[in-house]
Amino acid sequence: MKIPKRIQPLVDDGLVDEVKSQLMSGKEASVYIVRCGETIRCAKVYKEISQRSFKKAAAYREGRKVRNSRRARAMEKGSGFGREQQEKVWQSAEVDALYKLAAVGVRVPEPFGCFDGVLLMELITDDEGYVAPRLNDVVMSAEQAIEDHQVMMSYVVKMLCVGLIHGDLSEFNVLVDEYGPVIIDLPQAVDASANNNAEWMLARDINNIRDYYAQFAPELHTTEYAKEIWSLYEKGDLKPDSELTGKFTQGETLADIDSIMQEIDAARAEELTRRERIKEAKEGIDDKKFNWGEC
Template sequence: MKIPKRIQPLVDDGLVDEVIRQLMSGKEASVYVVRCGNDIRCAKVYKEADKRSFKQAVQYREGRKVRNSRRARAMEKGSKFGREQQEQVWQSAEVDALYTLAAAGVRVPQPYGCFDGVLLMELVTDDEGLVAPRLNDVSMSAEQAREDHAVVMEYVKRMLCAGLIHGDLSEFNVLVDEYGPVIIDLPQAVDAAANNNAQWMLARDVNNMTSYYAQYAPELLDSQYAKEIWALFEAGELHPDVELTGQFEESTEVADVDSVLEEIKAVFAEEQDRRERLREAEELG
């Protein structure tokens, strides 16, 4: 096929030898199957900011650090240079996340580098060597659904242990090969400790996946993985080896409103007394 304009520099530099076909076009990128020497890989070409349909980008960028102060200032001002730098940060976020999560024991495509807005990475295939299907195109038994759901919850846990939340996890961002689920599409991955939307995003990721697998195993709807994982995270007790149960007991403690009001009244009375003593001291002075 005709070489896309954005991939041409990689061909010129010998990083890509042939563009075989377009695999898909999504809200933030187009993906092509390419040949690099003897290897078949995929090239993810990120769309420019004004052509992306990913509307909540600001929520996902919150908390991302830029070490270079000049770049950070330019990004804040929204200058042309700043917008270019913001795009680089957006694109490099996926590469960084892929390396981080692979090291954390999460199955993701192996990255080979990002070059001028084109990410080269492993092409995930099934047991016949064909492109692995997305989860939404796969049917399964109840037993398989329970097994794969547990695997995905383990990956969500390991992501959070590594300080990341996918942020857009669904049946459309999971591939299924002969070994099970593979997590993809990570440019919007968020810093769990720095993003104010982190807990909400984690819950949405977990609930999306649970709802999907529950089509085959309805009992999964009774699980509470999002609350369990976040509670462990907030308590500083989340680590890769912690065993998840999917159970979580809400606090049954009910605020004693009368006691709280009494405490407020006591503090108010004490403050009034303090002011009265100050007034009397001023008068004597």
Template sequence: MKIPKRIQPLVDDGIVDDVLRQLMSGKEATVYVVQCGSEVRCAKVYKEASKRSFKNAVLYNEGRKVRNGRNARAMQKGSKFGREQQEEIWQSTEVDALYKFADAGIRVPTPYGCFGGVLIMELITDAEGYAAPRLNDVSMSEQEALKDHAQMMDYIVKMLSLGIIHGDLSEFNVLVDEQGPVIIDLPQAVDAAGNNNAKKMFLRDVNNMKQYYAQFAPSLSTTRYGDEIWAIFESGNLTPKTKLTGNFVDSEINADVDTVLDEINAAREEELARLARIDNAD
């Protein structure tokens, strides 16, 4: 096929030998299957912000730190240079997360580098060597659903232990090969401690996984892994080896406003009585 304009510099530099075909086009990027020497890999070409349909990107950018003051000011002003810096951060967030997740034992495509807005990474394949399907295109037995869901919860715990939330996790951002689920699409990864929307995004991610797998394993529909994991995280006790139950009980301790007001009034009356006794003594 004709080599896309954004990939041509990689061909010129010998990083990519040939573009075999387009694999998919999404809201944030177009992915191609490329030949790199003897290896067949993926080339993820990020779309420019003006052409990207990813909603509420500002919510995901919250908490991302920019060390260079000049860059931060440019981004705030929305200048051309600032937009370029924002794009670089958007792309590097995914690359950084891929390396961190792989090191933590979370299955993601192996990254081979990002060059001018093009991320070269491993092509995840099925048993026949074809591109692995996304989770939303896969049917499974109840046993398989329970197993893969448990694996996803393990990955989610490991991610949060690193202080990172996927932010857009769903059946469309998970591939499935012979070994199980593989997490993809991470440019919107969220800092769990620095983003005010972190908890909401985290619970949504976990709930998306529950809803999908519960189609095949109905017992999962009543689980509350999201609340359980987040509560352990907030307590400071979450580790990559944390064991989960899927159970969570909401606090039943509710403030009794009338009782509180009665206690306040009683204390006030007692203080007034004390002051009155002092005045009488004088």
């Protein structure tokens, strides 16, 4: 296929040898299947801020640190230079998160570097060489749902233990290969200790995953992993190997009305986003299946 303009510099530099096809195009980025030597990878091309429609991006940027004081001031003022720096921070957040999470045992695509808004990374495939399906497209037994849900909860805990919350976790950004779930799409990853929205973002992530697996294992509907995990985190008792029960007893405290309203607003926004993604999926994001044995 014709080489996309943003990938051409990587071809010129010998980082990419061939662009085989477009895998998908979303609101934040387009993903292409590329050949690098003898290896098939994917190239994620981030869209410009003017083209991107990620909901409430400012809420996700809150708390992100920039060491260079000039860059930080420019970002606060919203100047042209500042917007450019915000884009670089947005893009580097994903590759930084991928390296950090892989180091603590969270299954994510292996990154190979981010080059001027193009992230080169591992292509996740199933045992037959096809592009791995999204969790949204997977049907499973109750036993498998419970097992994979536990795996996902362990990943959420490991992420939080290194200070990260995915921020947009759902069945649409988890792939499933022969070894189980793989978490993708992390440019909006949230700093748990510095973002005022961290608690409800974590709860939304966990509850999205719970609700999907509960379609196959209804007993998961009554679990309270979000409250249990956040409570342990706030107390400083959360460890990567913490044993979770999925149960939580609410203390005798007054309800935080602001937090409740935030959760309600977040739930509404998430439902609208989910509907848009389902619509996109029906319109063709499920594309063609790719079999590398035939390339």
